[in-house]
Amino acid sequence: MNAPIARVFALIIVLFALLLVWTSRWTVFDAQSLRDNPLNARTVIDEEKIDRGEILADDGTVLARSVKGPDHTFTRTYPTGSLFSQAIGYSKVKTGQQAGLELSDGQYLRGVQTGLSAIVGQLGGGTQVGDTVDTTLDPKAQALARQLLTGRAGSVVAIVPRTGAVKVMFSLPTYNDNHPTAAGPDISQLNGATQDADTPGSTFKIVTVTAALDSGKFTPTSDVNGDSPRIISGVPLENDSNQSWGLQTISTALTYSINTIFAQLAQDVGRATMTEYMKRFGFYSKPPLDYPPNELTPSEPHSLTTNKAYPPASPDEDIGRIGIGQGGLEVTPLQMAMVAAAVANGGKLMVPHLTDQVVNPDGQTIDTIKPTLYSRVMKPSTAHDVSQMMQNVVEEGTGKPAETLGISLAGKTGTASIGATGSNLTEPWFIGFAPATDPKIAIAVTIDRTDDGYGGTIAAPIAAEIMKLLLSELHG
Amino acid sequence: MTARNRELVGLVPASLLVTAGFAGVFIQRSNALSNVSLTYGAIFLGLCLVGHVVIRATLPYADPYMFPLVALLSSFGIVMIYRIDSTDARQQAQWFVLGLILFAATIVAFRDYRKLERYRYTIAVVSLFLLMLPRLPGLGDEVNGAYLAVHIPGVFEFQPTEFAKIGFVIFLASYLRDTRQVLVLGARRILGVTIPPIKHFGPVIVIWGLAMLILFALHDVGSSLMFYGALLSILYVATSRVSFVIVGLLAFGLGAWYIGAHVPHIDARVQEWLHPLSRKLYYGSGGVSSYQQANALFAQAAGGMFGQGFGQATLTIPGTSAPLLPAPSTDMIYAVITDELGLFGAAAVLITYLMLIARGFKTAVLARDSFSTLLAVGLSSVLALQVFVIVGGVTRVIPLTGVTLPFISYGGSSIIANLVLVALLLLVSDRARRPV
Numbered sequence: 001m002n003a004p005i006a007r008v009f010a011l012i013i014v015l016f017a018l019l020l021v022w023t024s025r026w027t028v029f030d031a032q033s034l035r036d037n038p039l040n041a042r043t044v045i046d047e048e049k050i051d052r053g054e055i056l057a058d059d060g061t062v063l064a065r066s067v068k069g070p071d072h073t074f075t076r077t078y079p080t081g082s083l084f085s086q087a088i089g090y091s092k093v094k095t096g097q098q099a100g101l102e103l104s105d106g107q108y109l110r111g112v113q114t115g116l117s118a119i120v121g122q123l124g125g126g127t128q129v130g131d132t133v134d135t136t137l138d139p140k141a142q143a144l145a146r147q148l149l150t151g152r153a154g155s156v157v158a159i160v161p162r163t164g165a166v167k168v169m170f171s172l173p174t175y176n177d178n179h180p181t182a183a184g185p186d187i188s189q190l191n192g193a194t195q196d197a198d199t200p201g202s203t204f205k206i207v208t209v210t211a212a213l214d215s216g217k218f219t220p221t222s223d224v225n226g227d228s229p230r231i232i233s234g235v236p237l238e239n240d241s242n243q244s245w246g247l248q249t250i251s252t253a254l255t256y257s258i259n260t261i262f263a264q265l266a267q268d269v270g271r272a273t274m275t276e277y278m279k280r281f282g283f284y285s286k287p288p289l290d291y292p293p294n295e296l297t298p299s300e301p302h303s304l305t306t307n308k309a310y311p312p313a314s315p316d317e318d319i320g321r322i323g324i325g326q327g328g329l330e331v332t333p334l335q336m337a338m339v340a341a342a343v344a345n346g347g348k349l350m351v352p353h354l355t356d357q358v359v360n361p362d363g364q365t366i367d368t369i370k371p372t373l374y375s376r377v378m379k380p381s382t383a384h385d386v387s388q389m390m391q392n393v394v395e396e397g398t399g400k401p402a403e404t405l406g407i408s409l410a411g412k413t414g415t416a417s418i419g420a421t422g423s424n425l426t427e428p429w430f431i432g433f434a435p436a437t438d439p440k441i442a443i444a445v446t447i448d449r450t451d452d453g454y455g456g457t458i459a460a461p462i463a464a465e466i467m468k469l470l471l472s473e474l475h476g
Numbered sequence: 477m478t479a480r481n482r483e484l485v486g487l488v489p490a491s492l493l494v495t496a497g498f499a500g501v502f503i504q505r506s507n508a509l510s511n512v513s514l515t516y517g518a519i520f521l522g523l524c525l526v527g528h529v530v531i532r533a534t535l536p537y538a539d540p541y542m543f544p545l546v547a548l549l550s551s552f553g554i555v556m557i558y559r560i561d562s563t564d565a566r567q568q569a570q571w572f573v574l575g576l577i578l579f580a581a582t583i584v585a586f587r588d589y590r591k592l593e594r595y596r597y598t599i600a601v602v603s604l605f606l607l608m609l610p611r612l613p614g615l616g617d618e619v620n621g622a623y624l625a626v627h628i629p630g631v632f633e634f635q636p637t638e639f640a641k642i643g644f645v646i647f648l649a650s651y652l653r654d655t656r657q658v659l660v661l662g663a664r665r666i667l668g669v670t671i672p673p674i675k676h677f678g679p680v681i682v683i684w685g686l687a688m689l690i691l692f693a694l695h696d697v698g699s700s701l702m703f704y705g706a707l708l709s710i711l712y713v714a715t716s717r718v719s720f721v722i723v724g725l726l727a728f729g730l731g732a733w734y735i736g737a738h739v740p741h742i743d744a745r746v747q748e749w750l751h752p753l754s755r756k757l758y759y760g761s762g763g764v765s766s767y768q769q770a771n772a773l774f775a776q777a778a779g780g781m782f783g784q785g786f787g788q789a790t791l792t793i794p795g796t797s798a799p800l801l802p803a804p805s806t807d808m809i810y811a812v813i814t815d816e817l818g819l820f821g822a823a824a825v826l827i828t829y830l831m832l833i834a835r836g837f838k839t840a841v842l843a844r845d846s847f848s849t850l851l852a853v854g855l856s857s858v859l860a861l862q863v864f865v866i867v868g869g870v871t872r873v874i875p876l877t878g879v880t881l882p883f884i885s886y887g888g889s890s891i892i893a894n895l896v897l898v899a900l901l902l903l904v905s906d907r908a909r910r911p912v
Contacts, residue, residue: 022871026776034777071794
């Protein structure tokens with residue numbers, strides 16, 4: 001009877017081998033798809049058990065931290081409330097909702113270890129503790145931005161031109177990331193600074209003048225006819241108050257923001273060159289910020305009839321009006337801050353970033369975000385010329401209201417008409433940098449909607465105050 | 477070294493494991509290592525020593541590895557149950573003590589186990605009665621559509637199938653010892669397969685009928701498969717006739733298919749087996765709910781290669797007592813093991829079972845009379861198939877049914893019956909290895 005016994009035992013070995021094969025199927029081969037299965041509550045529960053790292057401001061202020069709950073779970077709390085909601089976002093594990101840096105820096109915050117430490121961690125068990133993310137954000141300047149914007153809808157973005165570090169990112173309306181599901185008329189999760197693309201108006205003339213000078217077709221002293229109205233793309237274009245300026249240099253034209261001159265410049269430079277420079281500034285693509293892609297909107301011209309984005313250098317676009325920031329062009333405040341920063345940094349546009357460094361629970365810095373060049377937008381000499389002209393704007397032209405604070409600034413105002421023809425609804429803008437000759441900070445400020453307000457009178461003073469504070473912080 | 481000294485040494489790893497295991501649970505619970513874990517280890521070692529002394533006194537030649545392997549599995553089980561529910565573990569420890577008493581009683585009472593043959597029909601009838609107990613009005617306890625337990629409120633609850641399986645193995649081994657010669661006679665060879673005369677299929681039909689009865693009356697695919705497989709393997713070893721196995725398996729397939737289609741509970745289990753990750757079945761519809769099966773898979777996926785670490789598996793939804801993995805200490809204990817110790821831990825458990833089963837078959841080979849051989853084959857097979865049925869259910873090789881993982885799962889009937897089963901194997905082994 002020995003041979004049948006051996007066969008029965010062999011069959012049992014085969015059956016047990018089946019058990020092992022199936023166990024490895026679930027633990028190894030199909031494990032990832034099982035973990036990702038939406039029915040799998042463990043994924044969420046395990047996430048809740050992670051002690052996510054803190055998010056800190058540049059001075060160490062805690063912007064987000066984990067609080068221990070029942071059964072070794074953790075929830076997120078945001079001590080600064082709505083002040084940093086849009087920049088930091090939130091992480092609500094139970095409902096699987098995440099936004100902002102909480103989402104884009106999730107891998108650091110969860111403390112996902114790789115290689116040997118992952119295996120050792122798995123053997124040891126215990127709570128997974130995330131890394132701390134130090135951001136570049138400045139709480140005082142952020143608070144000032146909120147104070148100055150209060151009562152309006154608008155955005156402020158401030159960037160260090162040399163590094164791309166984002167110091168201020170604030171917009172109204174906002175929300176409180178401790179209660180991300182709350183709804184109301186004054187509550188919005190849309191990050192105005194990165195998602196709300198609006199007509200930039202005359203601030204875009206910085207891009208046009210850069211293309212005109214850097215391409216070698218014009219110099220700051222080239223004379224262009226500033227009469228009004230002027231036919232652009234078959235339709236008459238007027239200056240402010242329909243003022244005719246006669247022949248003016250490009251420098252003067254920027255100081256007084258003469259529409260007809262810049263529309264001609266854009267047409268003369270041509271669609272291809274304009275598009276090339278726009279791309280160098282970051283237009284037509286999502287800003288390279290360390291931020292969730294679906295919370296970043298590209299800045300680009302749109303068809304006025306269908307509201308669809310034109311492809312780059314589309315023959316249908318009205319390049320003349322785009323040259324003065326109209327013609328369906330829609331831009332984000334972040335993009336305009338990048339324009340100012342590029343000029344301020346001698347023509348070199350640095351990749352903007354919110355994350356400064358990542359520190360693990362042992363206090364070791366495991367990652368530092370180094371300044372990275374995004375593109376060489378223009379020659380240093382062009383940058384010098386453009387910044388010279390932007391100083392004139394503040395000293396003599398439309399940006400004069402920003403001059404009163406005792407800091408030297410360079411800038412450009414914008415006042416986009418946004419209502420129907422004949423209405424006085426405007427969107428005031430100001431972009432600029434300071435100190436004018438040795439820029440330490442670049443900024444974009446916009447107010448969503450005012451009744452007959454100008455960029456120079458409304459947006460420029462806000463920008464000046466925030467830059468003044470930031471400069472004192474940087475020196476201190 | 478004598479067999480008994482080898483057995484004694486073999487108990488050391490089991491005691492170390494139980495000490496280390498409790499230490500691990502305490503560290504995980506309270507971040508403090510208390511000497512209670514040493515106490516548990518010492519008590520367990522003491523219990524195992526008592527078992528060892530009984531074997532040393534009565535069965536000097538018995539297999540030296542079986543008892544340490546059983547001790548290893550039981551101690552691992554106690555630690556796992558303690559980690560899941562400490563009151564259950566205390567209960568289980570009591571069952572383990574009772575099991576050891578019955579283990580010793582079996583060894584002492586059946587020193588000459590061959591006298592069991594005299595009572596084979598009594599044993600068969602009692603086993604059948606035990607099997608049908610859960611269907612008796614007022615006694616039966618329907619759990620998830622199957623009738624697996626007898627429940628007398630406030631008195632006790634037990635699973636008669638655990639004991640019936642031993643009874644049927646004894647009966648069939650004894651019956652076939654007498655008739656196996658007859659069953660082989662008069663066979664013809666057709667197309668290279670030896671076909672016995674039709675009348676010799678009697679035993680196949682009887683055990684097939686038993687399996688179908690379990691399926692039909694108890695709605696339990698797992699137990700049915702376990703009984704049938706073990707009895708079929710005894711029949712095969714007794715007769716060496718592959719035709720019995722082929723015909724038997726075909727008949728089982730047909731019968732199971734027919735009954736499965738007509739008993740809604742079995743059909744539901746099959747649906748859950750086929751589509752555990754269907755959203756509709758997961759949330760339950762029409763008496764079908766794949767929640768347990770799906771979470772068994774999710775738990776194993778969470779474990780991965782090395783497991784999440786001891787005590788780290790999530791068993792309830794945090795902040796509530798709602799089960800994330802239903803029945804973690806009984807049916808689903810293999811999923812908890814895989815979750816915490818990973819593929820490697822699960823493989824170690826399966827290999828430990830395989831070693832124990834191998835010792836059982838080794839005993840069958842060494843046995844000097846056919847009743848002993850068939851008894852050892854049957855007991856080893858039923859143990860192996862019980863592991864296969866529950867682990868196969870948890871890992872979705874076969875539909876999930878609620879049988880226990882021998883020695884590891886929480887449950888008094890299971891640990892007692894399986895200790896008695898091992899006592900019988902040791903009795904057979906002692907006689908087989910006794911020098912002539």
